[in-house]
Every structure is written in structure tokens, then in C-alpha cells.
Amino acid sequence: MIERTPILNAVTHTVLFLGFLVAVLPFVVVAVAASHDLFHVNLVPMPLLPGGHFWENMTEAWTRADLGHKLLNSLIFAGGVAAGKVFVSAITAYAIVFFRFPGRQAIFWAIFVTLMLPLEVRIVPTYAVAANVLGPYQTILDVTGLTDLIAWISGIRLDLQFGLLNSYTGLILPLVATATGTFLYRQFFLTIPDELVEAAKMDGAGPIRFFVDILWPLSRNNVAALATIMFLWAWNQYLWPLLVTTDPTHATAVTELKQLIPNVGGVPEWNIAMAGTLIVMLPTLLVVVVMQRWFVRGLISTEK
Amino acid sequence: MEKRATFGHWWIGIAFAIPQIILIFTFFYWPAGQAVYWSMTLQQPWGGGNIWVGLDNFRQILTDPLYWNSVVRSFVFALFSTLLAMGIGLVLAVFVDRELAGSKVYRVVMIWPYGIAAPALALAFRFMLAPEAGLLAFVNRLWPGLWDPGLDGTDAMIAVIVAFSWKYVGYNFVFFLSALQGIPKSLTEAAALDGAGWIRRLRDIQLPMLTPTVFFLLVIDITESFQDSFGIVDIMTSGGPARATELMVYKIYFDGFRGLDYSGAAAQSIILMILIVALTVLQFRFIERRVHYK
Amino acid sequence: MADISIRKVAKSYGKTSVVEALDLDIHSGEFIVVLGPSGCGKSTLLRMIAGLEEISAGDIAIDGTIVNRLEPRERGCAMVFQNYALYPHMSVADNMGYALKVAGVAKAERLARIGRVAETLGLTALLDRRPAQLSGGQRQRVAMGRAMIREPKVFLFDEPLSNLDAKLRVQMRIEIRKLHNRLSATSIFVTHDQVEAMTLADRIVVMNAGKVEQIGTPLEIWHRPASRFVAGFVGMPPMNLLEATVETDTRVRLADGTPIDTPPLALRPGTPVVIGIRAEDVRVGAAVNDPGLVLAVDFVEQLGAAALVHGRFGGHDFVVTAPAALAEGAPEGLALGIDPPALHLFDAATGRRLATVNDAAALARPAVLAPTA
Numbered sequence: 020m021i022e023r024t025p026i027l028n029a030v031t032h033t034v035l036f037l038g039f040l041v042a043v044l045p046f047v048v049v050a051v052a053a054s055h056d057l058f059h060v061n062l063v064p065m066p067l068l069p070g071g072h073f074w075e076n077m078t079e080a081w082t083r084a085d086l087g088h089k090l091l092n093s094l095i096f097a098g099g100v101a102a103g104k105v106f107v108s109a110i111t112a113y114a115i116v117f118f119r120f121p122g123r124q125a126i127f128w129a130i131f132v133t134l135m136l137p138l139e140v141r142i143v144p145t146y147a148v149a150a151n152v153l154g155p156y157q158t159i160l161d162v163t164g165l166t167d168l169i170a171w172i173s174g175i176r177l178d179l180q181f182g183l184l185n186s187y188t189g190l191i192l193p194l195v196a197t198a199t200g201t202f203l204y205r206q207f208f209l210t211i212p213d214e215l216v217e218a219a220k221m222d223g224a225g226p227i228r229f230f231v232d233i234l235w236p237l238s239r240n241n242v243a244a245l246a247t248i249m250f251l252w253a254w255n256q257y258l259w260p261l262l263v264t265t266d267p268t269h270a271t272a273v274t275e276l277k278q279l280i281p282n283v284g285g286v287p288e289w290n291i292a293m294a295g296t297l298i299v300m301l302p303t304l305l306v307v308v309v310m311q312r313w314f315v316r317g318l319i320s321t322e323k
Numbered sequence: 324m325e326k327r328a329t330f331g332h333w334w335i336g337i338a339f340a341i342p343q344i345i346l347i348f349t350f351f352y353w354p355a356g357q358a359v360y361w362s363m364t365l366q367q368p369w370g371g372g373n374i375w376v377g378l379d380n381f382r383q384i385l386t387d388p389l390y391w392n393s394v395v396r397s398f399v400f401a402l403f404s405t406l407l408a409m410g411i412g413l414v415l416a417v418f419v420d421r422e423l424a425g426s427k428v429y430r431v432v433m434i435w436p437y438g439i440a441a442p443a444l445a446l447a448f449r450f451m452l453a454p455e456a457g458l459l460a461f462v463n464r465l466w467p468g469l470w471d472p473g474l475d476g477t478d479a480m481i482a483v484i485v486a487f488s489w490k491y492v493g494y495n496f497v498f499f500l501s502a503l504q505g506i507p508k509s510l511t512e513a514a515a516l517d518g519a520g521w522i523r524r525l526r527d528i529q530l531p532m533l534t535p536t537v538f539f540l541l542v543i544d545i546t547e548s549f550q551d552s553f554g555i556v557d558i559m560t561s562g563g564p565a566r567a568t569e570l571m572v573y574k575i576y577f578d579g580f581r582g583l584d585y586s587g588a589a590a591q592s593i594i595l596m597i598l599i600v601a602l603t604v605l606q607f608r609f610i611e612r613r614v615h616y617k
Numbered sequence: 618m619a620d621i622s623i624r625k626v627a628k629s630y631g632k633t634s635v636v637e638a639l640d641l642d643i644h645s646g647e648f649i650v651v652l653g654p655s656g657c658g659k660s661t662l663l664r665m666i667a668g669l670e671e672i673s674a675g676d677i678a679i680d681g682t683i684v685n686r687l688e689p690r691e692r693g694c695a696m697v698f699q700n701y702a703l704y705p706h707m708s709v710a711d712n713m714g715y716a717l718k719v720a721g722v723a724k725a726e727r728l729a730r731i732g733r734v735a736e737t738l739g740l741t742a743l744l745d746r747r748p749a750q751l752s753g754g755q756r757q758r759v760a761m762g763r764a765m766i767r768e769p770k771v772f773l774f775d776e777p778l779s780n781l782d783a784k785l786r787v788q789m790r791i792e793i794r795k796l797h798n799r800l801s802a803t804s805i806f807v808t809h810d811q812v813e814a815m816t817l818a819d820r821i822v823v824m825n826a827g828k829v830e831q832i833g834t835p836l837e838i839w840h841r842p843a844s845r846f847v848a849g850f851v852g853m854p855p856m857n858l859l860e861a862t863v864e865t866d867t868r869v870r871l872a873d874g875t876p877i878d879t880p881p882l883a884l885r886p887g888t889p890v891v892i893g894i895r896a897e898d899v900r901v902g903a904a905v906n907d908p909g910l911v912l913a914v915d916f917v918e919q920l921g922a923a924a925l926v927h928g929r930f931g932g933h934d935f936v937v938t939a940p941a942a943l944a945e946g947a948p949e950g951l952a953l954g955i956d957p958p959a960l961h962l963f964d965a966a967t968g969r970r971l972a973t974v975n976d977a978a979a980l981a982r983p984a985v986l987a988p989t990a
Contacts, residue, residue, distance in 0.1 A: 212702065214699070220690070223716055224719050237705065
């Protein structure tokens with residue numbers, strides 16, 4: 020469309036450039052601050068050109084917060100959650116879309132309702148479940164009298180105990196269920212033509228073969244989008260790892276940042292704090308940059 | 324929508340659904356039920372008996388000015404961070420949608436902040452907005468004591484709102500831009516032929532068609548402001564100074580895990596849960612409406 | 618090679634009946650075309666034979682074995698789908714070989730068989746491509762290859778040509794028939810296109826509203842349509858059908874009073890009937906001032922070799938085939954000649970064919986007559 024709008028164009032460029040500045044400023048400040056020594060980082064106004072202590076600060080933050088180990092934990096945690104979510108939601112959606120069984124609708128709605136139960140609102144009891152993941156089942160057995168029955172028959176009193184605190188399982192498992200992912204797959208599976216299923220049947224493929232050979236490869240785009248989003252989501256989790264990992268061997272990089280906050284009245288080592296921040300934000304930033312397409316696509320398709 | 328071609332082996336279907344069923348039962352429904360139960364009992368931390376007290380816990384919370392403080396703070400936080408994130412996101416999306424030179428770059432960069440963990444960006448903002456170092460400290464050189472999130476409640480609230488909004492501008496931007504690009508070109512072209520200039524077209528055609536997106540983002544932003552704010556508050560202010568930034572989730576965490584008041588924390592959780600359910604239902608109301616637009 | 622026997626097979630969804638108590642015997646090696654308008658149940662019938670759809674009643678037997686409860690892969694049928702249903706993420710070779718892979722055929726043999734089928738279909742150069750990189754005709758071939766590779770007892774075609782353009786459709790039609798002649802497996806081909814039915818079939822099954830209207834060779838269907846529906850459905854342009862009343866043993870009278878001579882009838886005078894005559898079976902000539910049969914012409918569709926002349930006759934819309942020259946210059950009227958042996962008569966109430974016509978005569982198609990001066 021031919022439109023002569025010089026003023027509007029100037030305004031557009033100005034506003035967008037300001038937006039760009041605001042978006043990248045914190046990244047720049049963090050990187051610059053991470054490159055100065057203690058004196059320069061605390062200058063007012065802060066120097067906007069990088070200094071020469073970058074690697075020194077990075078090494079210090081790395082060792083002080085044990086970030087190598089913590090980043091590995093984060094990777095296992097976020098990778099585990101993402102893989103778990105992608106897989107569990109895919110097979111659930113497969114069951115809901117491609118099979119007819121009693122209670123199918125009920126399962127769908129049960130998953131749907133979990134959208135309204137974010138971790139933050141059930142945090143205390145979820146923590147209790149993580150402390151003994153078999154607790155709910157023990158309670159059910161107790162209340163229904165089955166514990167007594169089993170004790171009477173076998174002479175063994177059941178006491179189901181399986182704690183997940185301070186373990187990767189405890190970090191990952193409670194976060195694997197996902198309504199969003201299930202809907203994403205459901206939406207996609209519904210677009211698969213019926214004839215494809217029928218062709219596979221004629222070719223002799225049963226339900227498991229169809230899933231492995233046809234449906235899963237066809238879902239690659241969805242897998243990429245969902246995995247990207249869920250990886251970022253999990254990496255950035257804070258409250259849950261903070262609670263479940265009281266023992267630093269399983270703590271994640273994000274929770275470990277707290278160790279780097281300068282104490283009020285203490286030495287204001289912002290250069291070290293910013294170096295740590297940079298290390299923690301770099302992996303996700305990298306994922307966003309590399310997976311931009313999938314990330315945005317995934318975000319938008321979760322809307323439906 | 325239903326499929327015509329399905330598999331007859333229904334037991335395999337159930338087997339595929341079972342992992343998720345077990346997960347949501349163990350980690351969603353059981354804890355949610357537990358929260359309801361705890362909220363109606365006086366719970367001793369780590370077992371050891373409980374007493375049924377009915378709605379006493381709720382009565383206690385709802386008469387507690389500290390609880391109401393957290394509710395008010397949460398809503399102030401939700402209101403301003405949503406306004407900021409949506410407003411800026413919308414303006415940027417509208418301008419990027421003009422597709423002038425460089426718009427591809429903006430489109431890529433604007434989403435970066437959304438990938439950053441709340442605690443990490445909180446630490447960055449804590450530094451940038453610190454009273455004695457960073458970017459804003461110079462105002463204290465000119466007017467000593469004007470800015471101090473560590474001592475002044477309002478300053479602290481502004482700081483957490485700015486940090487949270489910075490992360491969510493990109494998120495809102497992505498949705499607005501995708502909605503804008505979803506408007507058929509022929510529509511704006513027709514309006515241009517009718518003699519409408521850019522601002523007119525924006526006001527008469529594009530913005531009205533964004534209403535569904537606005538409602539969707541409104542609900543998401545508010546819900547996220549209840550949830551994702553925890554890391555920001557914990558790192559930047561720890562709820563202070565003097566509870567000025569003690570948001571609802573932070574209070575639940577604090578009462579539950581620091582104060583070991585399970586019953587009180589559970590009752591607060593239930594109230595928050597009701598709030599989120601109400602918001603979600605609202606959202607689906609609007610999504611229903613959207614279907615009728617088409 | 619397999620014969621298929623269908624006994625009282627029915628399909629209904631709840632109260633909606635799609636196929637009603639259908640009987641059909643298909644001989645080994647036969648090419649059967651199931652012809653009918655959309656929604657007549659023809660695809661459902663095919664899908665029931667394939668095992669994609671459960672049958673509500675009756676029995677389907679392939680080679681004497683009742684297959685009602687067997688899964689598709691246990692029936693030995695292969696199917697070509699209307700939209701081809703190729704696996705988008707697999708190469709042409711993998712698409713064709715998938716059934717063999719599922720069946721656990723060793724890779725070397727699989728490749729050999731893929732190679733053979735690809736050569737037959739001229740797909741050898743395309744084996745590494747994805748379906749999205751193929752043209753419509755090529756996809757169609759891959760779908761055929763996928764069916765052929767298993768060397769099935771029965772080929773099922775579900776309107777496989779309807780997504781192709783007109784030229785390709787003709788070409789593929791010929792190829793399918795050639796392949797059938799060579800493989801001589803039993804084939805069932807579902808279509809709504811009468812030309813495909815006429816050209817491909819050993820026998821045509823005409824279906825309407827879940828019921829079989831007629832089973833017969835293409836010529837039987839053409840010359841002795843068993844019902845008013847078949848008469849109207851098969852033929853381009855459709856057969857002219859006129860309501861009439863029996864007057865004498867050899868004459869009926871149309872709604873507007875025009876008398877028409879018929880072959881000997883055994884019907885009581887006053888019985889309502891429907892008479893049918895194909896456009897090309899009507900003799901036409903230039904209009905004369907003769908009170909004979911006259912078509913009031915509305916418009917002419919020139920086809921080059923001949924022309925279709927549309928008009929009104931006997932109170933009905935009526936169409937005849939006329940030599941191109943006669944139709945030129947948009948005549949207002951044409952003289953019509955209707956020979957009794959060319960007439961088809963149907964019961965006005967049931968729509969079934971009335972067997973009073975001299976069918977032997979009807980089989981001998983009257984020559985196109987020169988226009989009378």
C-alpha cells in the first residue's frame with residue numbers, strides 16, 4: 020500500500036527503538052556490571068562501558084555459588100520436566116482423541132480443571148505429598164479399612180513410605196502433569212485426517228505402531244514448541260525447587276542466586292552478583308534465541 | 324469435534340491415559356483436597372493430630388489486617404503490572420505491525436525478557452534500582468533519600484512492578500502482534516480506500532478486533548502476577564519493607580513454611596484458588612464469545 | 618483372487634440407517650464398481666468390507682471365511698483412499714513399504730518389492746521424495762503402489778480419481794483397468810462418476826439411499842435400467858422421464874394430452890406410468906407445420922460433433938441430441954420421432970421398471986437417424 024507518512028514513520032522508529040533499549044538494557048547492565056571491580060561497579064553513576072574484570076568475576080560467582088553443579092541440576096530438572104510433559108501429554112491426548120472408552124470425557128475435564136490449581140496455591144500440601152509420595156494411597160487404604168484387611172490376611176501392616184525431597188524425582192515428577200500440553204496435542208491430533216488412521220490400519224498397524232511410526236513423527240513441530248516452552252518454564256521455576264531441595268546437592272541454579280545477593284551493610288559485591296545472574300540467565304536466553312520460532316509458535320498455540 | 328477413525332482397543336487407550344491420571348491425582352487433586360481439609364482443621368506441623376474447627380481459620384484470616392494488607396498489595400501489584408505490560412506490549416506491537424525497516428529485529432528482541440527466570444531478573448533489577456549503586460542511585464545524589472526501595476514501601480512496590488512488567492511486556496507483545504497480523508489485510512486496505520488514515524484505521528478497525536486478545540491477556544497477566552511474582556518479591560524485597568510488598572503467594576509461603584501455620588496457609592490457599600477459578604471461568608466466558616465473533 | 622459374499626449386511630448409526638440389508642456376490646477377479654450419489658452408502662459399504670467400519674447386521678465373507686470380526690489387516694484387502702492418505706513424513710519408498718515393514722518383511726525383500734512396484738507404476742525416480750513434493754497424479758500412483766505391494770486378495774478403491782483433473786482422471790482410469798487385467802485381483806471401486814463406472818466395471822452396482830437399485834453389466838445398466846432412479850442417474854444428459862397415463866395396449870398419453878406409441882403393455886387403461894427415453898434415442902428433424910411431436914426449443918448446447926437441444930415437450934423439460942448442423946441458427950422448434958422400442962417404462966408408484974417392453978429390441982440400439990427434411 021502506498022502511503023506517505025514521514026512523521027508517523029519517525030514516531031514508529033523512535034518508539035520501537037526506545038522499546039528495544041528497555042528490552043536489552045538490563046542485559047547490558049548485567050554484563051557491564053559483571054566486568055568491573057568492586058569499586059567501579061559501585062560508582063554513581065555506574066560506568067556504561069565494560070571493565071576488565073569479567074572473567075575474574077565470572078569465576079568467582081561460578082565457584083562461590085557452585086554454579087557448575089547447580090547448572091547441571093537445572094539442566095536435569097528442566098530437561099526432565101520438559102521431556103516428561105511432552106511425553107505424558109502426548110500419550111494422554113492420544114488416548115483421549117483416538118480411543119473410545121468409558122470415562123474419557125471425565126478424564127478430559129479432570130485434566131482441564133488442573134489449570135485452575137497452580138502449584139502456588141497448593142504448595143503446602145503438595146510439599147507434604149512430596150515428603151511421602153505414597154501418603155495419599157496409604158491414607159486411602161487406611162480410611163477404606165484395606166490396611167486392616169491386609170494386615171489381617173497377611174499379617175503385614177502396610178506402611179507405604181517414599182520420600183521425594185532432595186531428589187531429582189521429587190523436583191521433576193510433581194511438575195510433569197500438564198493441561199496446556201495435553202490440549203495442545205489434542206488440538207493437533209484432531210487435525211490429523213481420519214484417512215491416515217485408516218490407511219495405517221489397512222497397512223496392518225495397531226494403535227502402538229500408529230503412535231510410534233506415524234503420529235509422533237508428525238508431531239515434531241508440536242514437540243519442539245512444547246519442549247521449548249516447558250524447558251524455559253521449568254528452568255525458571257523457583258518456589259518448588261526452593262522447597263524440595265533443602266540440601267544443596269540438588270539445588271538448581273535459579274534458587275542458588277539467592278546466595279549472591281549482597282547483604283545489607285555487607286560488602287556490596289554487585290559485580291559478583293551480576294556475573295552469577297548472567298550465568299543463570301544465559302542458558303534460557305540462548306534457548307529463546309535459538310528456538311525463537313518454536314517458542315513463539317508454542318506460546319501462541321497454548322492460547323487455544 | 325470427534326474423530327471417526329479410532330482404535331477399538333479401549334484398554335490401550337486407558338493405559339495411555341493412566342500416567343497423567345496418577346500424576347494429577349497425586350500432585351493436584353490430593354493436595355487440593357488436603358488444603359481444603361487443613362483449612363478446616365487446626366493442623367499440627369508434621370502430623371500429630373488435628374482438630375476440626377470448621378470455618379474458624381477463614382474467620383481468623385478474614386479479620387486479620389495483615390492478610391487484607393497482602394490482598395490489597397496483590398491487587399495493586401496486579402493492576403499496575405498488567406497495565407504496564409499490556410500497554411507497552413500493545414504500543415510496540417502496533418508499531419511493529421507497520422513492518423517498517425528493522426521490524427524483524429524488534430520482533431525477535433522483544434520476547435527475550437520473557438525467557439529470563441524471575442529471580443535472575445529480580446537480582447538484575449535489584450542492582451539497577453538499588454539506592455546506593457546501579458542506574459537510579461544518581462537521583463539520591465541530587466535529592467538525597469528520594470529513592471530507596473529498601474526503606475520506602477512505595478519505592479519497593481514500584482521496583483517489583485517494573486521488574487515484573489519488564490518480563491511480561493514481551494509476552495503481551497507476542498500475542499498482540501499475532502492478533503494484529505491475523506486481521507485480514509483486505510480489511511485495512513478497504514478502509515484505506517475508504518479514505519481512513521493510519522490512526523483512524525487503528526482506532527476503528529484494528530483495536531476493536533483486538534478485544535478478545537485483550538481479555539485473554541488480562542486474565543493471564545493477573546493470574547501470572549499472583550504466581551510468577553514470588554521469585555521477584557523473594558529476591559528483591561523479601562516482602563518488605565514492613566510488608567509493603569507481601570503479596571498473597573508470598574504470605575502463604577511465609578506463613579506455611581516459616582511460620583509453620585499450615586491451617587492458616589491452607590485457608591489462604593483456598594481463597595486464592597477461588598480467585599483463580601473465578602478468573603479462569605471468566606476467561607472461558609470470553610473465549611466462548613470469541614467463537615461467536617467468527 | 619478372492620470371491621466376496623455379502624449377506625443382508627446393514628449399517629446404522631443409532632436410528633439413522635445408512636445401508637439396508639444388502640446382498641451382493643462378487644466373483645473372484647471381478648471388477649465391481651459401486652455407483653451412486655453422495656450419501657447413498659457406497660463408501661460405507663466399502664469401508665465395511667475393509668473392516669474400517671463395524672457392520673450392524675449380516676455377514677461379509679471373503680473366500681468363504683466370515684470376516685465380520687476380523688481386523689483390517691487380517692482380511693487381505695488393500696485400499697486406495699480418495700485423498701490418498703499418504704504418510705506425509707515418509708518418503709515414497711517408505712510409504713509403499715510400510716505395510717511390509719509392519720508385517721515384518723525383511724528389508725532386502727522389502728526393497729526388492731518396492732522396486733518392482735515402483736517400476737510398474739513409473740515411480741522409480743521418485744522413491745526418495747516426500748508426498749508433498751509430488752503432483753496429484755504421482756500421489757495417486759504412490760497410493761496405488763502402496764495397495765499393490767502387499768499383493769492383496771482384494772483391492773478397494775474409494776473414489777480414488779475424484780481429486781485429479783479431467784485429463785489425468787481419464788489416464789489413470791485406463792491405467793487402473795490395465796493393472797486389473799494384469800493382476801486380476803478382485804477389485805471394488807466406489808465412485809459417483811458414471812463414466813468411470815461404465816468404463817471400468819465388469820459389473821456395476823447402482824446404489825441409492827442405502828439400497829441396491831440394480832446390479833448388472835454396464836450395458837445392462839444402460840439399456841435396461843431397473844428403476845427410474847438408475848435411468849435418471851446413468852446417462853449424460855440424464856434420460857428424459859415423463860409422467861403419462863396408460864390409454865390402450867400400445868399407447869400412453871402424457872400429462873398435456875400428447876399421445877405416445879409404446880410396445881405392447883399389459884396394464885389397465887388409466888394406470889399412471891413414467892416413460893423414459895434417452896436424448897440420443899429420439900429422432901429429430903426440422904420443425905414442419907405438422908401437428909406431430911414438437912419440441913419447443915429453449916436453448917442449445919453446442920458440443921461440436923452434435924448438440925444438446927433443451928426445450929419443453931409434453932409438459933416436461935426435455936432434451937434431445939441433434940446433429941450440430943440442425944441445431945445451428947437456434948431453431949424455435951424441432952420435430953421429434955419416438956420409436957416404441959426405445960422407450961423405457963417405469964411404475965409411477967414404485968419407480969421399478971415395467972417388464973412389458975420388448976427388451977430384446979431395446980438391447981439393439983437404434984441407429985441415429987438422419988434428420989428428416
